[in-house]
Amino acid sequence: GALVYQYPRRTICKSGTSMRMECQAVGFQATSVAWYRQSPQKTFELIALSTVNSAIKYEQNFTQEKFPISHPNLSFSSMTVLNAYLEDRGLYLCGARQGFTQYFGPGTRLLVL
């Protein structure tokens, strides 16, 4: 079956520091990877959509300078949150697309102190 792993599951960082999170698709080749953030209020925001060998498309209010993404192959993607502040806290979900379905990992929960 299609599985998506994310690492770490939970992380705490000091305000102004950075942290990197990883996403691995297992059992399938993801045609694209989308990074979402779920707020503490449970709403979702798309950060960026990444397709291998294509430019990464960032949504409004999210930039490459703040959330650089690496997507070197069809099964792996990583994203860094640079200079994290309180408003960056939340659950970061990686969605790997197979066909018409997007499978999500368990998320990386970011707490900022």
Added chain:
Amino acid sequence: TQTVSQSDAHVTVFEGDSVELRCNYSYGGSIYLSWYIQHHGRGLQFLLKYYSGNPVVQGVNGFEAEFSKSDSSFHLRKASVHWSDSAVYFCAVSLNSGGSNYKLTFGKGTLLTVTP
């Protein structure tokens, strides 16, 4: 811009009861509709999707959903719920425009509580 509305923020049922979680969308084009489940503190688990064909689609763990173009709805149903079905359920819509345009728009979620 597509929107997704889940009218019930919280639904409570007894174990063994049937349940229907409502989802309405607004978009006139070709779209995909999906349902996801999120247990407390966890990520999103895919339940089922609809694009075309039979408007009733079957998903995992006995869930099914029915697409209605006239009502712009994609309600999720289960005939007999189990306590482990307690979770937040999200309805999602994405455009069928191919290429890299595959943004999911989520509803606000419905918290399903199944009591013994």
